[in-house]
Amino acid sequence: MHEMGIALNILDIVKQEMDSYGAEKLISICLVVGEFTAIAHHSLTFCLEIITKDTPFEGVRLEIEQIPLIGRCINCKNEFAIEGNRFICTKCSSKAIETISGRELFIKEIEID
Numbered sequence: 001m002h003e004m005g006i007a008l009n010i011l012d013i014v015k016q017e018m019d020s021y022g023a024e025k026l027i028s029i030c031l032v033v034g035e036f037t038a039i040a041h042h043s044l045t046f047c048l049e050i051i052t053k054d055t056p057f058e059g060v061r062l063e064i065e066q067i068p069l070i071g072r073c074i075n076c077k078n079e080f081a082i083e084g085n086r087f088i089c090t091k092c093s094s095k096a097i098e099t100i101s102g103r104e105l106f107i108k109e110i111e112i113d
Ligand SMILES: [Zn+2]
Pocket: 073, 074, 075, 076, 077, 078, 089, 090, 091, 092, 093, 094
């Protein structure tokens, strides 16, 4: 379950942010998660609940914005949604595909008090 490592990382970053602002209460975290990261949202939420339990961060709300996996064909420049890991151009059937979104994983914003 790689979500646990990710949840710990997120919390580390958030703690540093809060320290730099002298904030004490964490209300919510908004994450941007690309589809291709294969992060299970419910697992991530669950992990965050576990590691914040009985800490000042307990009850923090996690919002996740999912970014779809979009590919671009190097051959014909066609842009399309990649479904089921089918990295094949929907127009010319080329397999030379670069991903233009879907690998994101970052904290968009945190709400603090
Ligand atoms: Zn193509």
